[in-house]
Amino acid sequence: MSTPRSVLEGDEVAAPGAVSPPRVPRQARAPIGSVAAPGWPVRIWTLTWLPLLAYLLGHVLHGATAYWLGFDWLDTGSRIRWDGGIYLGIAETGYSAGRCAEVYPSGPKPDGLCGSAGWFPLLPYLVLVLMKLGLSSAVAGVLVVEMCGLGMLVVLARLLAGAGTAVRAACLAVAALLPSGVYFHATFPISLAVLLILVTFLLLARGRWGLAGLAGMVAATAYPLAVLLAPAAVVFLLIPAGRWAWRRLAVAAYVGGMTGAGVLAVFGVMQLTTGRWDAYLAIQSSNYGHGVHNPVTTYLTLLEWQPHTVSAELLFSTGLVLLAVVGLVIAAVRRRATALDWALGAVYGPLLLITPLVVGAGQAQFRSHTLLLPVVLLLRHLRWPVAAGVAALASPLTFLMTGLFLTRALV
Numbered sequence: 001m002s003t004p005r006s007v008l009e010g011d012e013v014a015a016p017g018a019v020s021p022p023r024v025p026r027q028a029r030a031p032i033g034s035v036a037a038p039g040w041p042v043r044i045w046t047l048t049w050l051p052l053l054a055y056l057l058g059h060v061l062h063g064a065t066a067y068w069l070g071f072d073w074l075d076t077g078s079r080i081r082w083d084g085g086i087y088l089g090i091a092e093t094g095y096s097a098g099r100c101a102e103v104y105p106s107g108p109k110p111d112g113l114c115g116s117a118g119w120f121p122l123l124p125y126l127v128l129v130l131m132k133l134g135l136s137s138a139v140a141g142v143l144v145v146e147m148c149g150l151g152m153l154v155v156l157a158r159l160l161a162g163a164g165t166a167v168r169a170a171c172l173a174v175a176a177l178l179p180s181g182v183y184f185h186a187t188f189p190i191s192l193a194v195l196l197i198l199v200t201f202l203l204l205a206r207g208r209w210g211l212a213g214l215a216g217m218v219a220a221t222a223y224p225l226a227v228l229l230a231p232a233a234v235v236f237l238l239i240p241a242g243r244w245a246w247r248r249l250a251v252a253a254y255v256g257g258m259t260g261a262g263v264l265a266v267f268g269v270m271q272l273t274t275g276r277w278d279a280y281l282a283i284q285s286s287n288y289g290h291g292v293h294n295p296v297t298t299y300l301t302l303l304e305w306q307p308h309t310v311s312a313e314l315l316f317s318t319g320l321v322l323l324a325v326v327g328l329v330i331a332a333v334r335r336r337a338t339a340l341d342w343a344l345g346a347v348y349g350p351l352l353l354i355t356p357l358v359v360g361a362g363q364a365q366f367r368s369h370t371l372l373l374p375v376v377l378l379l380r381h382l383r384w385p386v387a388a389g390v391a392a393l394a395s396p397l398t399f400l401m402t403g404l405f406l407t408r409a410l411v
Contacts, residue, residue, distance in 0.1 A: 050165075051153035054172035058149075061395065062182055065402040076138040079145075082411045083119065084187035088137040090116050090124035095273035097283065112286025117279035121269050122222040123189035141187035148191035149184045152373065155198040159205065159340075163380040170387035175376050179313040179397035180366045182405045190370045193223035198374055200229055200259075204236050205340050209251045213258035220262025225371055228351045230259040236343035288362035295357035302361055307409070309400040310366055316397060317369040320376075321349045323390070327378035334381075341378060349375040364411055366401065 059073070066073035080088065096103070097117040101110035123144065130140035156175055160168045178184075184191040196219035203212035216233060219226040237252040271277040284290040303311050328345030331337035349372060356368040379387040404410045 047157065048154055050168055050172055051150065051157045054153050054169075054176040055150045057173060058176035058181055058184070061177065061398055062185060062402050065399050066406055069403055069406055071406050076142045078406060079142050079186045080138060081186060081405060081408055084141070086116055086119055087123050087187055087189065088127060088141050090119065090121070091127035091131060091137050091140070095121075095270065095279075097270075097274040097276055097279040100286065109286055113276075113279065113282040114287065115274070115279070115283060117270050117274050117276070118283030118287070120189060120221060120223055120266055120280075122218065123187075123192055126192070138187070142185075145185060145187060145189075145191045148195045152184075152191055152195040152198055155195065155202055156373070156376065159198065159202055159377055160380055164384070166384040167380050167387065170384045170391060171376050171379050173391035174379065174387055174394065175373050177391050177394045177398050178370060178373060179316055179394055179401045180370045181398060182402040183367055183370050186405070188367070189222045190367065193219055193226045194371055194373050196222060197226055197229055197371065200233070201236075201340060201343075201374060204233060204255070204343075205338075209237075209255060213255045216255060216259035217262040217265070220259050221266055223371070224263075225352060225355065225368055227259060227263050228348060228355065230256040231351065232343040232348040233259065235347045236339045239342050240339050288360070290359050290362060293358055293360045295354050298357040298361050302357075302365060307404070309397065309404060310410075312397055313366045313369065313401060316394065317353060317366075317372060320372060320390070321353045323382070323386075324349050324375040324378040327381040331378075331381040336381065341381075344375050345378050349378075366410065 063073040066078060071078045095115070095117045097113055097115035099110070100112045100114040103114035123141070126144050127137055127140045130143065131137055135143070153172060153175060157168060157172060160171055163171070184194070196215055200212050200215040200219060203209075203215055212233065216226075216229045219229060233255040234252045237248065237255065242248075266280065267277045270279040276282065299314070302314055306314070324345050328337060328341050331341055352368065352371055356363045356365050376387075379390065401410070
């Protein structure tokens, strides 16, 4: 039997013989004293004013450093250093891989594999799209990373929506002033990867599993460490209380598996463009000694032989992860810890700190630490002066690290 239309629409059904009251138009049924919803310009401004201020704050600090050292921060040439040029080169000429004796005859390992296939493809291909529209590779690269840099702060603010204004402002300041944050504005896929990681977490928090899996897959094609989304997503989906039904396990397997599929897609790109599916792995191991190492030994080695500023950045990132764990513990004791808190504090943050150490001392640890930005969410469980203090502590380090980047002391 079909349901009466009045029931489908939520209207009451009159008793037999009763006199029906006059029908009131739907738009007139708003509660007394209600206020019309704000227009889209107001909503956009409400969502973006704090992230925009944080974004400008980061630019002010990086720009001040550039001015102090005699660089023009607004010049695209100031954003291209070392690997940043390789990403743009891939957009211009495509991938390459060959024996180091042929590619770099004067290199230290002539029998190894060299070429541009040691870098992930998403940023170069986005740059290529903009180049087809008439932009130069440098302008296209800076445009992509700047749009992603602002976007990641907007998404972070959305994830902080339940916190007070002071807490949100302090957390966004930490995100904008991370010591290695200059890479958010350089032609590296860092801001792109972090944006996609945050979008994945936001979709997970909203129960959009299908889109979350796709976002995780795309993120994994931007930067290798984005694959750590997979275990974090699985924990997010399995840790909430309740029965582990097959559907729940299937969703966790889907989101985690899609993220892993992004890495497989990168191997497929390498096979199509260079004829070697393992080109990325071979180039990284041939030239940078990447492999499996004792993380404690790597940590102590880095503290000993790195410049003091870079060692200080390593200690700062370690402290940030530990502080995030403290925030998780406090939230758990107060019974306020969400599934996202557990995924970030117990899985994503620690793994992102430890994995580059396992890869080896040849890994640019400071660059990988930019992907720690999502753990800033856990600072909302602390009082806002704590996050503000972290931002204040980060500022001089950011100034020094930006200087090292501009003078090509950082790779």
